[in-house]
Amino acid sequence: MKKLQYFSGGKWLDSKTEKYMDVYNPSTGEVMAQAPCCTKDEVEAAIEAAAAAFPAWSATPVMKRVQVLYKLRDLIEKHLDELAELVCRENGKAWGDAQGDVLKAKEGTEQAISAPNLMLGESLMDTASGVDTTLYREPVGVFAGIVPFNFPAMIPMGWMFPMCAATGNTMVIKAASWTPMTAMRMAELYQEAGLPDGVLNIVTCSRNEAELFLTHPKVKGVSFVGSTSVGLHVYSTAARNGKRVQALTEAKNHALVLEDAPIGRTAAGIINSAFGCAGERCMALPVIVAQENIADELVSAIAEKAKALKIGPSWHKDTDMGPVVTASHQEFVLNWIETGIKEGAKLVLDGRGISIPGYENGFFVGPTILDNVTPDMTVGTEEIFGPVLCIKRVKSFEEGLALMNGIRLANGSVIYTQNGYYAREFARRTHAGMVGVNVGIPVPVGMFPFAGHKDSFFGDLHCLGKDGLRFYTESKCLTTRWFDEEEIKREKVDSWDGTV
Numbered sequence: 001m002k003k004l005q006y007f008s009g010g011k012w013l014d015s016k017t018e019k020y021m022d023v024y025n026p027s028t029g030e031v032m033a034q035a036p037c038c039t040k041d042e043v044e045a046a047i048e049a050a051a052a053a054f055p056a057w058s059a060t061p062v063m064k065r066v067q068v069l070y071k072l073r074d075l076i077e078k079h080l081d082e083l084a085e086l087v088c089r090e091n092g093k094a095w096g097d098a099q100g101d102v103l104k105a106k107e108g109t110e111q112a113i114s115a116p117n118l119m120l121g122e123s124l125m126d127t128a129s130g131v132d133t134t135l136y137r138e139p140v141g142v143f144a145g146i147v148p149f150n151f152p153a154m155i156p157m158g159w160m161f162p163m164c165a166a167t168g169n170t171m172v173i174k175a176a177s178w179t180p181m182t183a184m185r186m187a188e189l190y191q192e193a194g195l196p197d198g199v200l201n202i203v204t205c206s207r208n209e210a211e212l213f214l215t216h217p218k219v220k221g222v223s224f225v226g227s228t229s230v231g232l233h234v235y236s237t238a239a240r241n242g243k244r245v246q247a248l249t250e251a252k253n254h255a256l257v258l259e260d261a262p263i264g265r266t267a268a269g270i271i272n273s274a275f276g277c278a279g280e281r282c283m284a285l286p287v288i289v290a291q292e293n294i295a296d297e298l299v300s301a302i303a304e305k306a307k308a309l310k311i312g313p314s315w316h317k318d319t320d321m322g323p324v325v326t327a328s329h330q331e332f333v334l335n336w337i338e339t340g341i342k343e344g345a346k347l348v349l350d351g352r353g354i355s356i357p358g359y360e361n362g363f364f365v366g367p368t369i370l371d372n373v374t375p376d377m378t379v380g381t382e383e384i385f386g387p388v389l390c391i392k393r394v395k396s397f398e399e400g401l402a403l404m405n406g407i408r409l410a411n412g413s414v415i416y417t418q419n420g421y422y423a424r425e426f427a428r429r430t431h432a433g434m435v436g437v438n439v440g441i442p443v444p445v446g447m448f449p450f451a452g453h454k455d456s457f458f459g460d461l462h463c464l465g466k467d468g469l470r471f472y473t474e475s476k477c478l479t480t481r482w483f484d485e486e487e488i489k490r491e492k493v494d495s496w497d498g499t500v
Helices: 040-059 062-078 080-091 095-113 154-166 181-193 207-215 228-240 263-279 292-307 327-342 397-405 420-429 465-471 485-490
Strands: 006-008 011-013 020-025 030-036 122-128 131-139 142-146 170-174 200-203 219-225 244-248 254-257 287-291 346-349 368-371 388-394 412-416 434-437 457-459 473-481
Touching: 006 040, 020 080, 030 080, 040 131, 040 142, 040 170, 040 200, 040 207, 062 080, 062 095, 062 154, 062 181, 080 095, 080 181, 095 154, 142 154, 142 207, 154 170, 154 181, 154 219, 154 465, 170 207, 181 200, 207 219, 207 228, 219 228, 228 244, 228 457, 254 263, 254 397, 263 292, 263 388, 263 412, 287 292, 287 397, 292 346, 292 368, 292 388, 327 346, 327 368, 327 388, 388 397, 397 420, 412 420, 420 434, 465 473
Parallel strands: 142 170, 142 219, 170 200, 219 244, 254 287, 254 412, 287 388, 368 388, 412 434
Antiparallel strands: 006 011, 006 200, 020 030, 122 131, 131 473, 244 457, 346 368
């Protein structure tokens, strides 16, 4: 059994812990590695390593810092298939989804390469007589990144670390214990790209040890992706200890399908959005709000396309949908299907009991469709994080919008329509932070923020885009004045009215 190391101060180290956490291959159900539950002392040592690296790294000119990212980008392209297969084997994503995960890490790296432009300050001459003012953006210090299992490349190595490092900060990443190996392999690529020791550190541990990130005085900020309950704890605890926080949490994204939407094309978009990555993404589309007079036709079309999906081992190139991440998560998803049935939803397509020849021990759940889900059913309001699609029916645009806006989770929302008026009204009035018009997964590209609302986000500055830059930097205003020889002789007392 391969026992993984942790990465601290530029060295790969064996943990002194007696507790290791299993890393499964979800397609086979076999344990392929074990990740250490690093001790509190080891987590603290990683923080200290990041703090020790900060002075030199922050003093490195930004043009030199991004040279590391240029090299890393090339290494991601060179090792794309290797990284994608690693994602497949530890996470269970189908091949295309796994490649997308890695490519989003590359996109985040490319966005961070533009840090020299993004960090440009502002200046104004003669803010008073002979006085100039300049604003700089400077790095903050050590950041902690606490990441989930579902995007082991994109989230730590696309959303968090590239911009953090490009702007002159250092970071300790708590990799997800279920899927740590992709981030660890990318740390090796960063070493190959020339990243100085201590700028990036990676640990695996339990919540008990991770609590140190929220209170340690040398940690200046925390970027978190995970559940709403944990995210709220991270936000409240870290903010109470004077840290900046961005906590991206749960979602229950809804799509409103109006009667004028083209059924076939809409169903195709919904299939990818609902069942891609086996539904294990915070921008999945687990709920469809269908206008009643086209609901039957739409549900039939979705069901037919879902039945045609090929379910199998994730690394096979012809697999459309792989397994969920662990046996415990498989049980969690199956229990939600049972809950939906008990609550009165109609089971249109049953994904339980899936068995793949040769992979009978894999953690598979097939596409599942629950129709006639009403607003009082928890299956339609709580995050399941699996391939379960709920159908809600409404009479009109206004009823559908009101239903969607009543949900406490507001990451993304979508409308399928050919009507420009309703599309505009939806974009203006929906509560979600990321909105799609005939786009089932409205995740913006890296120069725009990943902007959840309501209980899907806690903090002031979102991830990515200009918000990401501001999160990892702080402003400094410099006011200067220079005297000529006559002014020096006069020894004039400065006034406070802006006329000096």
